[in-house]
Amino acid sequence: MTTGLIGKTFRQLDDPMIRRVMWFSIAIAALVFALIWLGLSYLLDGQIATGYGWLDGVLNGLAQLLGAAAVLVLAWLLYPGLVGMFAGIFLEDVAAAVERRHYPDLPAARVQSVGEIIVIGLRFALVSVAVNLVALPVYLFVPAVNFLVFVLVNGWLLGRNFYEIVALRRLDPPTAKSVRRAGRLRVMAAGMATALMMAVPILNLIAPILATVLMVHVFQAMARPREIAGLDDKTLVFPNKIG
Numbered sequence: 001m002t003t004g005l006i007g008k009t010f011r012q013l014d015d016p017m018i019r020r021v022m023w024f025s026i027a028i029a030a031l032v033f034a035l036i037w038l039g040l041s042y043l044l045d046g047q048i049a050t051g052y053g054w055l056d057g058v059l060n061g062l063a064q065l066l067g068a069a070a071v072l073v074l075a076w077l078l079y080p081g082l083v084g085m086f087a088g089i090f091l092e093d094v095a096a097a098v099e100r101r102h103y104p105d106l107p108a109a110r111v112q113s114v115g116e117i118i119v120i121g122l123r124f125a126l127v128s129v130a131v132n133l134v135a136l137p138v139y140l141f142v143p144a145v146n147f148l149v150f151v152l153v154n155g156w157l158l159g160r161n162f163y164e165i166v167a168l169r170r171l172d173p174p175t176a177k178s179v180r181r182a183g184r185l186r187v188m189a190a191g192m193a194t195a196l197m198m199a200v201p202i203l204n205l206i207a208p209i210l211a212t213v214l215m216v217h218v219f220q221a222m223a224r225p226r227e228i229a230g231l232d233d234k235t236l237v238f239p240n241k242i243g
Helices: 003-014 016-044 053-090 092-102 114-134 136-141 145-167 173-182 184-198 203-222 233-237
Strands: none
Touching (some): 003 016, 003 092, 016 053, 016 092, 016 203, 092 145, 114 145, 145 184, 173 184
8 A cells, every 4th residue: 555545545535525424424423422421421420429418529520530531432442333334324425436536437336225235334333343342451451562453453344344335336245355355465454544543533533534535546456457366357347237
């Protein structure tokens, strides 16, 4: 993955369609996190009663503070999975915008059913949450190594997820899987770049959009017969009909 692809990814943010999706995704993320925080605050409010008014106030205030911290930690850990639940629904427009600008000779993309999109998103969300919960002890108790593990684990997960979002617009599942296996290092590198973006506050709100833009370029670079031996270029990049 070159710096050229990264540059093309960020330059795409001036696209009106990308901007609309960007503000929508920021609003959705803010709403979800706000609802989680308010719900937890409601559950924790006044739960501690020692019989001493001043002490109750201090302890309940501390509980609220710890609850807010827990929300931040959970948001950081579960955000990749949350993205996976919604990504395929609104990132279709992002991928289409990238193709219009950089790959205008492509035919219409394969039509995916809502059910297919939902299944992909839910599968990713469940796997992401499960894997990150297994890795939680490392995140909490192994400084320095924890961030590396987070990037590697979520790089693998996010690379596969965003690859599927992009590739299944053009390929049937078996062919998409074959291309991914042949270019697994590129997919992993793009996934790790996405994990790094999701670890940065503010930037993580638009990381799904940037990841989709980047993966379109990575996929187009991968789907060439010179690099993917034995697969037909028309099947990969210019499918008119996938049966």
